[in-house]
Amino acid sequence: MPLTPVLTKRFGTDQPWKIENYERLDGYTGLRKALGMPPDDLIALVKDSNLRGRGGAGFPAGMKWQFIPQGDGKPHYVVVNADEGEPGTCRDLPLMMNDPHSMIEGIIIACYAVRAEWAFVYIRGEAVHAIRRVTAAVEEARAKGYLGSDILGSGFNCDITIHNGAGAYICGEETALLDSLEGKRGQPRLKPPFPATNGLYDAPTVVNNVGTLASVPYIVLGGADWFKEMGPAGSPGPCVYSLSGRVQNPGQYEAPMGSTLRELLELAGGMSRGKDLKFWTPGGSSTPMFSAKHLDVALDFDSAVAAGSMNGTSALMIFDQDDCVVRAVKKWCDFYLHESCGKCTPCREGTYWYVGIYQRLEAGGGTIEDIATLLDLSDNILGRSFCALGDGAVSPVTSSIQLFREEYLAHVEGDGCPFPGARALVGAH
Amino acid sequence: MTLPTNSDAGRENFRTSVIQLDRPGDPSVFGEQTRAEAAQIIARYPAGQSRSALLPLLHLVQSEQGYVTSDGIAFCADILDITKAQVSAVVTFYTMYKRSPTGEYLVSVCTNTLCGMLGGDDIFAALGQTLGVGDNQTTEDGTITLEHAECLAACDYAPIVTVNYEFFDNQTVASAHKLVNALRGGERPMPTRGAPLCSFKQIERQIAGFHTAETLAPDANTSGVPTEIGVHLAVERGESAPSYAVERTDARTAEASAARAASQPTSAHDAPLETSASDEQHPQDSGGAAEPEPGKGT
Numbered sequence: 001m002p003l004t005p006v007l008t009k010r011f012g013t014d015q016p017w018k019i020e021n022y023e024r025l026d027g028y029t030g031l032r033k034a035l036g037m038p039p040d041d042l043i044a045l046v047k048d049s050n051l052r053g054r055g056g057a058g059f060p061a062g063m064k065w066q067f068i069p070q071g072d073g074k075p076h077y078v079v080v081n082a083d084e085g086e087p088g089t090c091r092d093l094p095l096m097m098n099d100p101h102s103m104i105e106g107i108i109i110a111c112y113a114v115r116a117e118w119a120f121v122y123i124r125g126e127a128v129h130a131i132r133r134v135t136a137a138v139e140e141a142r143a144k145g146y147l148g149s150d151i152l153g154s155g156f157n158c159d160i161t162i163h164n165g166a167g168a169y170i171c172g173e174e175t176a177l178l179d180s181l182e183g184k185r186g187q188p189r190l191k192p193p194f195p196a197t198n199g200l201y202d203a204p205t206v207v208n209n210v211g212t213l214a215s216v217p218y219i220v221l222g223g224a225d226w227f228k229e230m231g232p233a234g235s236p237g238p239c240v241y242s243l244s245g246r247v248q249n250p251g252q253y254e255a256p257m258g259s260t261l262r263e264l265l266e267l268a269g270g271m272s273r274g275k276d277l278k279f280w281t282p283g284g285s286s287t288p289m290f291s292a293k294h295l296d297v298a299l300d301f302d303s304a305v306a307a308g309s310m311n312g313t314s315a316l317m318i319f320d321q322d323d324c325v326v327r328a329v330k331k332w333c334d335f336y337l338h339e340s341c342g343k344c345t346p347c348r349e350g351t352y353w354y355v356g357i358y359q360r361l362e363a364g365g366g367t368i369e370d371i372a373t374l375l376d377l378s379d380n381i382l383g384r385s386f387c388a389l390g391d392g393a394v395s396p397v398t399s400s401i402q403l404f405r406e407e408y409l410a411h412v413e414g415d416g417c418p419f420p421g422a423r424a425l426v427g428a429h
Numbered sequence: 430m431t432l433p434t435n436s437d438a439g440r441e442n443f444r445t446s447v448i449q450l451d452r453p454g455d456p457s458v459f460g461e462q463t464r465a466e467a468a469q470i471i472a473r474y475p476a477g478q479s480r481s482a483l484l485p486l487l488h489l490v491q492s493e494q495g496y497v498t499s500d501g502i503a504f505c506a507d508i509l510d511i512t513k514a515q516v517s518a519v520v521t522f523y524t525m526y527k528r529s530p531t532g533e534y535l536v537s538v539c540t541n542t543l544c545g546m547l548g549g550d551d552i553f554a555a556l557g558q559t560l561g562v563g564d565n566q567t568t569e570d571g572t573i574t575l576e577h578a579e580c581l582a583a584c585d586y587a588p589i590v591t592v593n594y595e596f597f598d599n600q601t602v603a604s605a606h607k608l609v610n611a612l613r614g615g616e617r618p619m620p621t622r623g624a625p626l627c628s629f630k631q632i633e634r635q636i637a638g639f640h641t642a643e644t645l646a647p648d649a650n651t652s653g654v655p656t657e658i659g660v661h662l663a664v665e666r667g668e669s670a671p672s673y674a675v676e677r678t679d680a681r682t683a684e685a686s687a688a689r690a691a692s693q694p695t696s697a698h699d700a701p702l703e704t705s706a707s708d709e710q711h712p713q714d715s716g717g718a719a720e721p722e723p724g725k726g727t
Binding site: 006008075089097126131132139162163167168169181201221229240244245252267268285317328332335339 | 478480484518525542543547578579582583591622632640660663671
């Protein structure tokens with residue numbers, strides 16, 4: 001498996017975020033080409049490429065674009081989901097920091113394709129560094145005539161508003177993001193109708209992830225077949241794998257979709273403290289965890305599902321033998337409880353009871369029935385919550401019980417966490 | 430470190446997120462300049478959609494007062510012509526809106542699973558002890574507010590601490606102690622990545638979308654080893670993505686287009702909309718030099 005930097009290819013070059021440097025490295029040539037094509041051909045091209053959304057769900061981007069009704073007399077919007085916050089996920093912020101213009105170029109092309117003149121970049125509020133960088137890049141692009149009216153003499157008008165969030169993981173869910181962008185609490189909307197017809201301000205809206213849009217200029221330049229040279233046919237293209245945790249050299253590794261942890265771990269210099277791999281997430285905390293048994297699972301949207309998890313945001317959090325899986329899951333449950341928006345009962349109450357039970361298991365006082373209760377709770381959240389946050393909360397719980405039941409039992413039998421580090425923390429309580 | 434219990438989840442969420450409004454709030458506390466800036470924020474959004482300005486407006490009032498007060502709520506309600514209840518509902522939903530005076534520096538320690546287990550939990554506990562504050566509390570001298578944060582999207586630099594949202598990467602208990610001691614001593618250590626530190630109020634102004642040439646300084650150091658490691662390794666190993674030539678791609682696009690036209694399986698999700706001329710029904714060859722018809726539905 002070779003490394004195939006595309007989205008990350010300018011990283012480490014001389015100030016790649018500056019527009020002059022971006023232009024020197026093919027920047028905005030994709031836009032020039034796109035503006036010479038009929039918009040429908042661009043939609044067809046992105047569909048042909050089978051570019052699947054990099055935000056986690058893997059929905060084909062070209063289809064999202066195609067769903068936008070044309071000739072409906074309504075304004076259309078493109079909204080960029082830059083609310084990166086899925087635990088383990090750390091690739092959109094570096095992309096916006098290092099190569100903001102690739103995203104901006106993708107946004108303009110997307111706007112042209114779906115016939116939108118206004119795009120919004122919803123950046124999480126804590127990401128001030130990315131906010132500054134993207135703001136500066138948008139100003140540069142405007143000054144060079146890539147944004148504004150009559151872009152490059154094409155007659156096409158387009159501009160970008162940067163909208164900064166205020167700290168809510170749920171706003172990464174696309175309809176919650178739209179509500180938040182409308183100045184409300186970020187709670188998900190009932191679907192259907194989908195944003196493609198009733199999105200921002202009830203108008204047809206494309207919501208795409210940063211990496212999805214940043215891929216578009218390359219697809220315009222390279223073509224759909226070039227894109228499909230990388231990765232499996234059902235899930236093609238390069239994938240930015242973010243390795244973190246107990247690994248020698250954590251960071252961003254861009255390789256074809258379908259790479260395996262074994263291959264990636266080799267690139268990253270192996271485990272960090274000479275311990276064996278124990279559990280890891282293929283795509284953030286909301287994707288069921290894997291163990292050492294899954295080292296050779298191809299990490300693409302379809303293969304990861306076939307193996308019982310999801311590719312998600314290709315965020316590989318890696319843990320070793322000395323890490324307590326119950327403690328890890330407890331902490332994720334704390335997170336989901338904190339971030340549950342409270343709109344629906346299964347998620348709101350389920351995450352609350354998860355935390356109570358994990359508290360007992362870790363601190364002492366857990367019972368054998370607690371494990372069954374966790375699974376029963378999970379049954380009542382999965383598929384019954386309003387949006388995917390509830391489903392995500394279930395993933396670490398059920399997958400860890402499935403893979404590491406004996407460790408749960410050890411917590412019950414030992415009346416608390418058997419790992420020295422965790423016990424020290426519990427003792428500090 | 431205080432572990433959450435069922436009766437007190439240890440941190441704010443929708444269950445505990447209430448707002449104390451001791452008085453109705455006075456919008457006139459904010460002057461003409463703030464009103465002018467509020468108008469600038471509203472102008473970022475389409476006409477008739479002023480409510481979209483609420484999130485940045487709340488950052489703006491917070492940048493003046495250090496937290497969202499009754500006055501800030503009244504001001505936003507007044508500017509947007511919505512009720513104070515509507516504003517309060519939004520304030521209580523988002524973590525970044527503070528409801529008590531915030532220190533000059535907001536020190537956030539990521540205690541989500543990855544950072545937490547790599548040392549973030551120890552750092553949070555140690556800082557709490559040193560500063561004598563718990564989560565979301567401010568030191569008596571008003572210098573530091575300590576909070577624990579959820580995933581800050583920098584896991585490859587774990588454990589992460591931020592000061593006014595600027596990154597201090599790969600922290601340890603010792604380095605975090607050094608950091609807060611410097612802050613309390615009036616110093617402003619340089620973040621590992623990002624811009625030089627400013628005050629909490631000043632950073633809130635940036636988050637409200639008000640920048641200066643200085644804050645946008647394009648040369649600020651913002652990258653690091655983990656960010657670039659994959660691309661450097663690719664160079665070292667002589668590996669790259671397949672190359673493409675622009676001339677070739679025109680032909681290839683046309684080929685792909687033709688192949689698609691010849692056999693295009695469609696699923697239920699895939700059905701072209703009646704009103705869209707995209708895909709199968711599009712009349713023109715791709716890759717041609719046809720004049721685009723911007724904004725015009727076909």
